[in-house]
Amino acid sequence: MVRRVGALRRIKPTVSNRPLIAIVGPTAAGKSVLAIMLAERLNGEVVNYDSVQLYRGFDVGSGKLPSAERRGIAHHLLDCLEPAEAFTAGDYRRESLKVLDDLNFRGKLPVFAGGTGLYLRALLLGLFDGPGRSEALRERLRAMVDRRGRESLHRLLARLDAVAAGRIQPRDTQKLIRAVEVCILARQPISSMHAAGRAALEGYLVIKLGLDPPRAQLYDRINQRVESMFSSGLMEETQVLLHLSDAACIKPLGALGYRQARAVLEGTLSHNDAVAATQIATRHYAKRQLTWFRREEDITWFEGFGDDPLIQRRILESLGRTAVTNGEGAIAPPSVSSVL
Numbered sequence: 001m002v003r004r005v006g007a008l009r010r011i012k013p014t015v016s017n018r019p020l021i022a023i024v025g026p027t028a029a030g031k032s033v034l035a036i037m038l039a040e041r042l043n044g045e046v047v048n049y050d051s052v053q054l055y056r057g058f059d060v061g062s063g064k065l066p067s068a069e070r071r072g073i074a075h076h077l078l079d080c081l082e083p084a085e086a087f088t089a090g091d092y093r094r095e096s097l098k099v100l101d102d103l104n105f106r107g108k109l110p111v112f113a114g115g116t117g118l119y120l121r122a123l124l125l126g127l128f129d130g131p132g133r134s135e136a137l138r139e140r141l142r143a144m145v146d147r148r149g150r151e152s153l154h155r156l157l158a159r160l161d162a163v164a165a166g167r168i169q170p171r172d173t174q175k176l177i178r179a180v181e182v183c184i185l186a187r188q189p190i191s192s193m194h195a196a197g198r199a200a201l202e203g204y205l206v207i208k209l210g211l212d213p214p215r216a217q218l219y220d221r222i223n224q225r226v227e228s229m230f231s232s233g234l235m236e237e238t239q240v241l242l243h244l245s246d247a248a249c250i251k252p253l254g255a256l257g258y259r260q261a262r263a264v265l266e267g268t269l270s271h272n273d274a275v276a277a278t279q280i281a282t283r284h285y286a287k288r289q290l291t292w293f294r295r296e297e298d299i300t301w302f303e304g305f306g307d308d309p310l311i312q313r314r315i316l317e318s319l320g321r322t323a324v325t326n327g328e329g330a331i332a333p334p335s336v337s338s339v340l
Contacts (some may be wrong), residue, residue, distance in 0.1 A: 010209070016106060018204040022112040022120060023306070025211030026286035028221040030063050030306030033068055034211070035113035037312055042109045042319075045074040047099055048091070049114030049123070055081045057241055060182050060234045061257035062224065064289045076103075083253075084246040088133070089122040096123045100204075117292040124206060126198030131185040134319075141177045151258045156180055161189035209315060210293060210301040217305075219283050227278045230271070234261050 023031045035046045048054065052062040056079045059066075064078070076099045077142060081087055096119075103110050112120060120205060120236035145153050153176045158184040168175045182190040213221075238261040241253060258280045263269035268278070291298065300318060304311035 001226075003106060018203060020100075020110045020112070022106065022206060022208045023079075023211065023304075024117070024296070024299060025143075026213075026218060026289045027063065027115050027282060028218060028225050028286065029210060029211040029213055031113045031115070032307070034306030034315070035111045036065075036069075036071055037306075038319075039072060039109070039111045040072045042111075042141060043107070043318065044109030044111045045076060045103060045104075046070075047096060047110055047112045048077045049074060049096070049112050049116055049119040051087070051092075051114075051116040052255045053114070054076055054087060055083055055085075055252050057237070058252050058255075058258070060229050060237045061231060061255065061261070063229075067340050068191070083244060084240060084249040084251075086133070086251070088246060089118050090127050092119040093122040093127060101108065104131070108270060115289055117289065117296075118224070121296075124201050125292040126200050128190075128193045128198055130182045130190070130193055134181060134185060137181055137184065138177055140178055145173060145177075149241070149256070150176065153180060154169070160184070161191050163191035164189060167191075205297075207319070208299040209295065209318075210299040211306050211311075212290065212301050212303050213305050214303070218286060221305075222282050222286060223279045226275060229257055230261070230275050230278075232317070234258075238262055239265055243293050 009175060019020060021042075023038075024033055025031055032046075040330050050062065052058050053064045055062075058064070066154055077092075077095060080095075082208070100110055104258050112123075114120065127225060141153060144156075150173050151170050153173070154165060154168070154170040157168065157176055157180050164179045164183075168179060170176075182193065186193060238253070238258050240267065241247060241250060241258070242262065244250065247253070250257065257278050260269060260274040260281075264271055264274045302311050302315060306312070
């Protein structure tokens with residue numbers, strides 16, 4: 001069954017509305033498999049927007065498809081960062097725009113798949129033009145939190161920008177640090193900079209496909225995936241990462257699965273408790289992902305998994321009905337005609 005939020009429209013393409021497919025939905029919904037199928041059928045290539053899959057060495061716990069399962073389809077923004085390398089939504093937008101330029105030059109359809117909604121939003125809607133990171137200032141703010149608690153940082157933000165303080169929870173240290181950092185470096189409230197607007201992606205007809213499987217079946221898949229992760233090398237993968245010289249700076253070690261595996265290795269959690277905790281946390285994460293994406297506009301939702309042949313066929317039919325032509329009856333990109 002297909003549930004539509006913003007129907008796909010018949011649009012006459014020009015050079016200013018090249019097709020771009022973005023697959024959204026919760027973890028374990030089969031987004032990666034669907035992306036490969038679409039790229040294979042439509043002369044496309046896959047672009048990752050999962051924040052953990054960007055990093056080399058984070059394979060098992062991030063659900064990264066092994067090379068052998070990618071069916072020869074090129075993947076971009078995958079395994080492109082060292083474990084301790086810092087990377088922001090702004091960095092993602094910059095790098096993904098480079099990938100889009102390359103795909104457009106080669107006549108390939110971009111198929112975005114991942115689970116970090118902020119990264120996809122940064123690409124499609126843009127980010128406010130704020131100052132860069134200041135590690136020196138961030139260290140001072142972290143020291144302030146260590147000495148006085150997170151509430152002190154929230155009070156500081158309230159003095160600098162009451163609007164931003166009202167939107168950010170006192171427990172969200174990462175967002176608090178960034179907000180205070182921007183206010184100090186830009187010498188103006190971050191909320192005012194947000195209100196000034198963003199530079200959205202131009203030149204593309206964005207087709208958003210959402211996967212929304214039945215909740216019970218999704219949770220079963222999540223539970224099975226977590227069990228498989230722990231039995232298929234997550235512990236060993238985490239141990240290797242923890243032995244790196246800069247392990248203290250590796251942010252993805254705090255991601256789901258890795259955090260619990262690390263607790264087992266450090267003796268603060270049993271193996272069985274780690275599996276159960278990861279299953280619960282991942283189910284909650286899936287709910288948050290759905291909440292995030294349901295706020296987005298113009299998504300065509302499909303009630304099933306991306307590896308279900310029936311759902312795949314319905315998606316191909318839906319794309320065929322989009323009928324994106326170049327004014328002469330041809331389809332752009334050329335291979336989209338294979339679904340009509």
